[in-house]
Amino acid sequence: MVRSTDWVERTFGRFAWRDHPIKRGMIEILGEWKRHNIISFAPPFELRDARGRRISVIHCHRLLAPALRRVFADLAARRIEHLVNTFDGCFVARHMGWDPRRSLSRHAWGIAVDINARLFPFGSAASQDPRLIAAFARQGFTWGGEWRTPDPMHFEAVDVPQSPRHLDILVDGERVASGTLWDGRAVAPVREIAEALGAAVEARLTEGKIEIHTPGGDC
Numbered sequence: 001m002v003r004s005t006d007w008v009e010r011t012f013g014r015f016a017w018r019d020h021p022i023k024r025g026m027i028e029i030l031g032e033w034k035r036h037n038i039i040s041f042a043p044p045f046e047l048r049d050a051r052g053r054r055i056s057v058i059h060c061h062r063l064l065a066p067a068l069r070r071v072f073a074d075l076a077a078r079r080i081e082h083l084v085n086t087f088d089g090c091f092v093a094r095h096m097g098w099d100p101r102r103s104l105s106r107h108a109w110g111i112a113v114d115i116n117a118r119l120f121p122f123g124s125a126a127s128q129d130p131r132l133i134a135a136f137a138r139q140g141f142t143w144g145g146e147w148r149t150p151d152p153m154h155f156e157a158v159d160v161p162q163s164p165r166h167l168d169i170l171v172d173g174e175r176v177a178s179g180t181l182w183d184g185r186a187v188a189p190v191r192e193i194a195e196a197l198g199a200a201v202e203a204r205l206t207e208g209k210i211e212i213h214t215p216g217g218d219c
């Protein structure tokens with residue numbers, strides 16, 4: 001899947017630009033767009049670039065940062081952060097393929113990341129680890145490895161997943177607890193809700209169980 005430039009501009013903003021006077025393939029973004037939209041954050045685990053230099057900050061679009069951070073958190077939680085051998089950039093104000101005759105790259109909006117560039121160079125048919133592709137896909141990134149001219153180092157945003165949203169949980173009109181909406185699922189505290197419904201809750205955490213005893217139930 002690829003999104004149109006129109007979608008990218010509607011979602012992440014439009015900016016004026018001119019070609020960089022010296023650096024071929026780079027552009028200069030004019031006006032305030034960059035200041036208002038490109039933010040930086042520290043990676044949650046050690047990342048290195050292709051020269052082995054440690055990456056202290058990642059620059060990306062403010063609307064993408066939560067999703068990108070969730071990708072990293074997901075990799076860390078699954079203990080597969082080693083699948084990111086090198087981190088080869090997110091926000092880079094440039095044309096596609098560093099070619100000034102081509103359109104602007106999604107990197108110019110800070111909504112694409114390159115990973116393991118040396119192992120998975122542009123045009124190669126090599127496939128990144130499916131677990132890495134899946135971790136990005138869960139957060140709205142498509143993978144460039146399936147394009148007509150494959151770009152297997154490249155992941156780009158085709159969706160902007162919502163950050164968790166606050167939920168008020170009501171029983172018969174009365175607020176009994178708060179939860180969050182996460183990936184379309186309501187995540188809410190069991191005890192507050194069960195007790196508001198008149199049930200007793202027994203936490204058997206060593207067994208990995210929470211048991212709910214309903215008022216008329218056989219306990």
Ligand SMILES: [Zn+2]
Nearest residue numbers: 112113114154
């Ligand atoms: Zn890329």
